Structure formats: structure tokens, C-alpha cells
Amino acid sequence: MRDRVVDEHEYAAAVFKLYYAAGGCSISPHIALREVGASFELHTVDLRRKKLEDGSDFAAINPKAQIPALVLPDGQLLTEGSAMVQYIADLDPRSNLAPPPGSFERVRLQEWLNFIATELHKGIAPLIKNEGTEDYRKLLRERIAGKLAFVAASLGTPYLMGAQFTVADGYLFYVLRSWQRVLSSELPAVLSTYYQALVDRPSVKAALLAEGLQP
DSSP states (O other), X not given: OOOOOOOSXXXXXXXXXXXXXXXXXXXXXXXXXXXXXXEEEEEEEETTTTEETTSOBGGGXXXXXXXXXXXXXXXXXXXXXXXXXXXXXXXXXXXXXXXXXXXXXXXXXXXXXXXXXXIIIHHHHHHHTTOSOHHHHHHHHHHHHHHHHHHHHHOOSSBTTBSXXXXXXXXXXXXXXXXXXXXXXXXXXXXXXXXXXXXXXXXXXXXXXXXXXXX
């Protein structure tokens, strides 16, 4: 992986550690790391057992025992995906993965990231885990379908916020992939076209390949 991370203080030769589970929401920061050309290591997490590949306790790395977890070159830990991807984007402003901090467009990006996190990601979690009664899961599917219809109506061209791919697109990719592959549900036509555009990005293809996944 090319070392292109830009940071005037300490990240000229940075190596990050991303703790992930294949098919999980950790693919969002994984894509972002590839977009900025960061040097990073991937560490697989068994979420059921909360163990790493060597059998050690994942909670020793991340006390929340959740993915994603990103260990920075100086040893600090980031654990919340929406914050993590903005941090990654700001490592190389030339990537245009996020509008400049302090701009109103940055607020719009944060608005989308929060919506994806709270309304879509958390909304599909009980469905993926097969929690609750059949009626409850049916209601959740209807709610998520309605929220996806909102996304479809709000979609820019060709990406969520317009001409530029951002970290919000990488996060939304996870939700749309899960909706189709894990929950066997179809997307509205406009989101299907959008999803294919995401799949065609080199960073997304490389992340999927590295995690042993299909689109």
C-alpha cells in the first residue's frame, strides 16, 4: 500500500492498525484508508468470541470490544466509525474525502454520517442478528425501506453529496451491501445504480478483495 498519508506532524511514514470483521461496518474506514493511500495493517476480529486471530482478547485493544477499531501510529485508539473516517479523510485533504473542517459542507457530511449511523446502520442491526419476532423484523424492514427511499430521493450525482466521493459514500456502501447480501432485499433502481458505481471504485474493490468478500 502506498504511503501517501499527509500530516505535517508525524504521519509521513505512518502505519495504522485496523481491527475488522469481514462484511462488517469496518469496511467503511478500510475503504477510507485505501482512498488516502495510507499504510496500514489489517487484524481480523472474531466478534462472537471477541478474540483476535492469535486467540488474544480483543477487549485488550478496544475495551468496547466492537469494530471498527483503529490504532494510530502513536498508539492512540479510535473506535467510532463516523469520527474515524473523518479523521482519516483529514490526513490527506487532497483526497477530498471530506469537505474542509469548519465549512457548512462539512456539517452536511456529518449530517449524512449521523443519519447512516443512527437510522440505517443501527436500524438493520437487529435484522442482521435476527432479533425479535417476525412481526418486529417485518416492521423494521418497512422502516428501513422507507429511509432508503429517502436516500434515493436525496442522492446527488454520481455520489451522495454530488460529484465528489466522500467517506459518507463508503459508510453507505456497507449498509447497501448488507441490505442486499445479508438481508436479501432489493434496492430502489437509483440506489442500485449508485451502488454499482461504488463497487467499481478501486478502493472498494481492493477492500472487498482483502476481506475475501464479493460485492
